[in-house]
Amino acid sequence: MAYGDLPGHMSMAFRAAMDRVHAKLAELGYGDVRPAHGFVFQLLSHTNGSTAVEIAAHLGVTKQAATQLLAELETKGYIRREGHPLDRRARLVSLTERGWHCVSAVVNEWRAIEDDWAALVGAERLDVVRDAVCAIVADASSKGQVTMKPLW
Amino acid sequence: MAYGDLPGHMSMAFRAAMDRVHAKLAELGYGDVRPAHGFVFQLLSHTNGSTAVEIAAHLGVTKQAATQLLAELETKGYIRREGHPLDRRARLVSLTERGWHCVSAVVNEWRAIEDDWAALVGAERLDVVRDAVCAIVADASSKGQVTMKPLW
DNA sequence: AAGGTTGGTCAATCAGGTTGACCATAAGGT
DNA sequence: ACCTTATGGTCAACCTGATTGACCAACCTT
Numbered sequence: 001m002a003y004g005d006l007p008g009h010m011s012m013a014f015r016a017a018m019d020r021v022h023a024k025l026a027e028l029g030y031g032d033v034r035p036a037h038g039f040v041f042q043l044l045s046h047t048n049g050s051t052a053v054e055i056a057a058h059l060g061v062t063k064q065a066a067t068q069l070l071a072e073l074e075t076k077g078y079i080r081r082e083g084h085p086l087d088r089r090a091r092l093v094s095l096t097e098r099g100w101h102c103v104s105a106v107v108n109e110w111r112a113i114e115d116d117w118a119a120l121v122g123a124e125r126l127d128v129v130r131d132a133v134c135a136i137v138a139d140a141s142s143k144g145q146v147t148m149k150p151l152w
Numbered sequence: 153m154a155y156g157d158l159p160g161h162m163s164m165a166f167r168a169a170m171d172r173v174h175a176k177l178a179e180l181g182y183g184d185v186r187p188a189h190g191f192v193f194q195l196l197s198h199t200n201g202s203t204a205v206e207i208a209a210h211l212g213v214t215k216q217a218a219t220q221l222l223a224e225l226e227t228k229g230y231i232r233r234e235g236h237p238l239d240r241r242a243r244l245v246s247l248t249e250r251g252w253h254c255v256s257a258v259v260n261e262w263r264a265i266e267d268d269w270a271a272l273v274g275a276e277r278l279d280v281v282r283d284a285v286c287a288i289v290a291d292a293s294s295k296g297q298v299t300m301k302p303l304w
Numbered sequence: 305a306a307g308g309t310t311g312g313t314c315a316a317t318c319a320g321g322t323t324g325a326c327c328a329t330a331a332g333g334t
Numbered sequence: 335a336c337c338t339t340a341t342g343g344t345c346a347a348c349c350t351g352a353t354t355g356a357c358c359a360a361c362c363t364t
Contacts, residue, residue: 053343065321084342090341090343117288121288220351
């Protein structure tokens with residue numbers, strides 16, 4: 001690999017992994033999820049119950065865009081929107097059973113990928129990689145420049 | 153970092169690096185380049201002279217989309233389109249001086265980032281990372297699943 | 305010379321996002 | 335309590351970057 005190509009190669013590695021996750025999802029009958037949905041799932045699986053504006057902030061888009069996304073996810077059966085118990089303006093968004101299944105499929109596949117990587121380069125070396133990447137991200141994060149969003 | 157989070161963290165590391173490159177470009181007066189333009193530059197800097205359809209193929213978009221992109225890059229002064237010497241239908245696209253300056257600024261910044269990473273985690277460890285990532289990409293590539301495109 | 309292929313453009317359309325106006329409810333100051 | 339302001343959500347219009355489809359001119363066969 002040429003000097004200066006490491007970041008780009010990381011992107012490629014991620015991209016290959018991402019594609020594999022999507023292929024797996026399609027195989028399991030979740031072929032109708034788009035990349036941006038992942039961020040919604042991620043948030044919901046941690047908070048279990050969020051509002052549209054929170055999701056919009058997490059995605060880095062306007063609330064209108066988020067609302068549209070949620071409508072789509074609702075008709076596809078991944079999420080549910082009910083009246084918020086504490087705020088009658090708001091609608092509480094949460095994962096359906098199908099949504100949870102999809103989330104765990106994703107988590108499993110990311111882990112499977114990491115396992116494969118460990119098998120490929122050796123567990124000890126992958127530990128080094130893990131620590132290094134973690135340090136790099138932490139450093140960037142400390143300088144206030146971290147987005148999970150891979151959108152350019 | 154949690155088990156299964158490595159690919160995502162790689163994406164974050166790349167994203168932070170990418171943002172830094174764009175910030176640097178803006179600082180140097182190349183603030184009007186968009187992400188997709190990078191792929192055009194990359195191709196042109198290696199081939200020095202490509203046709204619109206080749207670029208389209210490299211970008212993974214239709215030739216119409218590529219043409220539009222090229223028109224934009226031309227008006228911004230990064231590229232030049234002249235009659236192809238061997239094919240009177242085609243237009244040969246090449247980098248202008250400004251384009252070359254921009255490309256080398258990008259290359260320098262990627263290298264500076266890689267240097268910073270080496271300083272952060274140690275040169276030997278970063279060598280391990282480099283080898284590992286290279287192996288991972290090579291493996292994915294051998295299975296025919298590699299795109300440089302970080303677009304989801 | 306004739307037919308099919310290829311580089312490029314024009315035009316219409318679509319998808320996903322944005323901005324802006326608006327309503328209903330909530331929260332706070334007085 | 336009351337009036338003002340802030341906030342969650344929706345509706346509607348629009349922008350941008352892409353797509354598909356039709357087409358032309360030049361190329362490459364044969």
